[in-house]
Amino acid sequence: MNGRKKIWLAEDEAAIADSLIYSLETEGFAVRWFERAQPLLSALTDEQPDFIILDIGLPDMSGFELCRQIRQQHTIPLMFLTARSEEIDRLLGLEIGADDYVAKPFSPREVCARVRVILRRSQPPAQSLPSSAGLMIDEHKARITLHGQPLHLTRYEYLFLKILIAAPGRIYSRATIMDLVWENAEETTDRTVDTHVKTIRAKLKEIDPESNYILTHRGLGYSLEGL
Numbered sequence: 001m002n003g004r005k006k007i008w009l010a011e012d013e014a015a016i017a018d019s020l021i022y023s024l025e026t027e028g029f030a031v032r033w034f035e036r037a038q039p040l041l042s043a044l045t046d047e048q049p050d051f052i053i054l055d056i057g058l059p060d061m062s063g064f065e066l067c068r069q070i071r072q073q074h075t076i077p078l079m080f081l082t083a084r085s086e087e088i089d090r091l092l093g094l095e096i097g098a099d100d101y102v103a104k105p106f107s108p109r110e111v112c113a114r115v116r117v118i119l120r121r122s123q124p125p126a127q128s129l130p131s132s133a134g135l136m137i138d139e140h141k142a143r144i145t146l147h148g149q150p151l152h153l154t155r156y157e158y159l160f161l162k163i164l165i166a167a168p169g170r171i172y173s174r175a176t177i178m179d180l181v182w183e184n185a186e187e188t189t190d191r192t193v194d195t196h197v198k199t200i201r202a203k204l205k206e207i208d209p210e211s212n213y214i215l216t217h218r219g220l221g222y223s224l225e226g227l
Contacts, residue, residue: 004030004170005119006049010040010066011081012059016104020053020081023108024115026220028171037061041069048076051115054098056082064096071097077118081106113179135165135213146207156181157200164214164224173221197222 007029011017014035021031032049034040037058052070056063063080070078079100099118102111134147144151144161153161159181163172172180174193182192197214204211215223 004028005051005167006030006032007051007053007115008032008034008040008043008049009053010034010037010058010063011053011055012036012057013055016055016081019108020111023112027112027116027173027176028221028223029112029115035059037063037066040066044070044074048074050076051119052076052078053081053111053115054078056080067096067098079111079114079118081111109175112176116176116180134208135161137162137165146204146211149207151203151207153200153203157196157203160196161200164222168224171217171220171223177221193222 005028007024009017009020009024009031011020011033012035017033017035021033024031029051032043034043037060040052054063054066058066063082067078067080070076077099078097079102080098081102081104083104100114102114136145137143138145142158144153144158144165151161160177163177163180174190177193197216201214204213213225215225217223
């Protein structure tokens with residue numbers, strides 16, 4: 001199963017679109033790019049993404065009007081991306097149904113972080129994997145079990161594995177994992193993430209020696225084996 005979240009990007013400036021697409025795909029998202037509003041509206045009749053990023057200054061329709069039309073039929077999380085930073089524009093964007101508003105120039109990593117936060121906020125947290133996977137989360141006891149046996153995890157190992165369980169198959173970059181697991185991400189390094197992967201894998205194999213739940217994607221990051 002492909003657990004990648006689908007993001008649609010409506011942006012007519014190719015350089016900005018390329019930068020965002022690269023960052024979002026590196027973070028494990030699947031991105032579809034639209035240079036105009038109308039093709040996006042047409043595509044919505046056949047499928048729905050998990051998130052939409054709209055530039056306000058599209059050539060065939062304003063992002064505000066596009067948002068209004070989307071909101072008539074859908075509740076998909078949505079973010080505005082624009083060179084206009086006046087407060088009245090931000091308020092208008094939020095009032096017509098946007099979940100966030102990012103002004104240019106921006107950091108692609110910041111956009112990715114905001115997308116992740118909104119997606120987490122808009123969806124109920126996963127409590128467990130299907131029983132066939134053997135991994136289950138007990139939120140109240142802050143405990144994860146494998147085949148009914150508790151894994152003896154440190155706090156950060158628990159938070160790390162819990163994030164992977166929430167989206168089987170999704171690739172999380174090291175930077176994303178650091179942002180989500182450690183409060184002071186700037187004090188962690190790629191080595192910190194790799195070390196935790198190694199210790200979690202060892203604890204999983206203590207219960208299931210044949211297990212290979214955490215997959216390494218060279219140059220991208222880690223994922224939990226998709227079901």
